[in-house]
Amino acid sequence: MNRTVSDMAYSLLSYALLGLIQQKPASGYDLRKVFTETPLASLSDSPGAIYPALRRLEERKLVTGIVEGSGLRQRKMLRVTAAGCDELKQWLKKPLAQSDIAHRLEELMLRFAFFDNVLGEESTLQFLCAFEAGLKIHIPHLRKCLNQDGPKMALCARLALENGVLGYEAQLKWVSHAIHSYKKKVKQS
Amino acid sequence: MNRTVSDMAYSLLSYALLGLIQQKPASGYDLRKVFTETPLASLSDSPGAIYPALRRLEERKLVTGIVEGSGLRQRKMLRVTAAGCDELKQWLKKPLAQSDIAHRLEELMLRFAFFDNVLGEESTLQFLCAFEAGLKIHIPHLRKCLNQDGPKMALCARLALENGVLGYEAQLKWVSHAIHSYKKKVKQS
DNA sequence: AGCGCCATGTAATGCGTTACATGATTAT
DNA sequence: ATAATCATGTAACGCATTACATGGCGCT
Structure with a gap:
């Protein structure tokens, strides 16, 4: 998989949590529900994964928690710090490698889902175009294998194998639709 | 993710190795190459993952290794035991749950890729039909979210999110194509 | 009174990642 | 000769999984 430390300072789960907290301050319990109830996120919803991950984010000062405890029955609401927002942005801005397209599509889509309000229009379109270009390299390669x-x-x-090829071709259709949608939005604003 | 021990006695990597060895006896090095060079398998190709996994398979008597050493430069060729073939078959035959479709498509496809020569025509068609039925439940659910x-x-x-929906719709197209291909083959034999 | 949900954790275990290590063989 | 490839491993580390644990709150 050839992933070095510089590629992934934190786990996917950590980034997903960071991205969700950035969108809207939340408690650990809220975040768990996102993973159990929404279709996006094939990530773990178990407390044994989430709470330790949140503690690490807090230790590294990417999020801060305030206990909203009316008496007992406490709820720790987490929000991103400036450093956390920065770390998230670094992750989102990572240039996409061909190997990401070949092996880590889910991670790419997870990243893309957090682009709103973090990356600007230019970076977003750049990402989509790079994705399209990467697909146009990868698909013929797969077809050749087939x-x-x-x-x-x-x-x-x-x-x-055909399933894989068709999947990538669906991605290609999606990306041109996405570019079109995004350009339309840019014009409107 | 709600996965209990009975669902997954071994790791995905272990099953993939077992499946590949069942198809054709191979050395650890051969198996690594499959993961680095072929498009199927987004699994780890690192020796630190593969060799320990192979050792576990050997310890549990699912594979046996014979050292093919002409002098030095030894190569340990691995082949499945009867127990290994059985374990593989158990994995492939696992009924597919709706949660597999929602969160573990890759695992399903990996399993399907090993069906040849292990499961019969009936089980294979059953799998494809169950997959189709599952998709027909899952897609409207996703559409509703959207x-x-x-x-x-x-x-x-x-x-x-739309990307996810389109992906599943591509799966649905694939499965009807796959059922068609498979039925054609069954008739010919 | 008891069941289910809210809310947060901890402990043991297993496994993949990263990096390092060794030595033979083939190609240039 | 020396670089690349063949071939197999080990050790430290981090993290997810699984299962267990605790207690308040709301409903019936």
């Missing part, structure tokens, strides 16, 4: 090895492969294996 | 929350969401977040 044409070369497909006839030799057993049926299910070949169908699974 | 229609309800979409207007309230910021643009990138909404586009990311």
Whole structure:
């Protein structure tokens, strides 16, 4: 997977939590519900994952928590610090590598979902165009694999590979739709 | 993610290795190359993941290794045992849950890619039909989210959600193509 | 009175990541 | 000769998983 420390200072879960808290201050319980109830996020909703991750974010001063305890029954509301917002922005701005397209599509989409109000219009369009360009390189490569090895492969294996190709082609359709939507919005503002 | 021990006795990587070894006896190095060079498998190709995983498979008697050492420069060729083949079959035969469709599509496709020569035609078609049925439940659910929350969401977040929906719709197209291909093959034999 | 939800955690365990290490063989 | 590839590992580390634990609150 060739991922070095500089690529990922924090875990995906941490970034997702950071992004959600940035959108709207929330408690650990709120965040858990996002992962259990909403379709986005195939991330862990278990308290054993979330609370330690939040503690780490707090230790590293990316978020701060204020206990909203009316008596007992306390709720710790978390909000991002300036450093946290900066760290999030760094993550979102990471240039997208071809290997991200080949192996980490979910991470790319998770990042993109947090672009609003953090990255500007220019960066967003840049991301989408880079994504489109990457897909246009990756898809022919996959098709070549399919044409070369497909006839030799057993049926299910070949169908699974075709599934991958069709998935990427759907991504390509999406990205041109996304670019169109985004440009329309830019013009309106 | 609600995954209990009975759901996943071994890691995804372990099953992928087991499946590949079942297809064709291989050395650790061969298996690494599969993960670095072929498009299928977003799994780790690092020796620190693969060799320990192979050792565990050997300890648990799911594979056996014979050292093919012409002098030095040894190569340990691994092949599945009867127990290993059985364990693989158990994994492949697991009934697919709705949560698999919502959160673990990659795992489903990985499983499907190993169906050839392990599961029969009936199980394979059953899997595809269950997958299709699951998608037909999941897609309207996602669409509903999009229609309800979409207007309230910021643009990138909404586009990311749309990306998910389009992805699942591509899956639905694929599955009907796959069922068609598979039925054609069954008739021929 | 008891059940389910709110709300936050901890402990043991297993596994993947990263980085390091070793040595043989083939190509240039 | 020396770089790249073959081939297999180990050690420290971080993090997710699983299961367990605690207690208040609201409803019936």
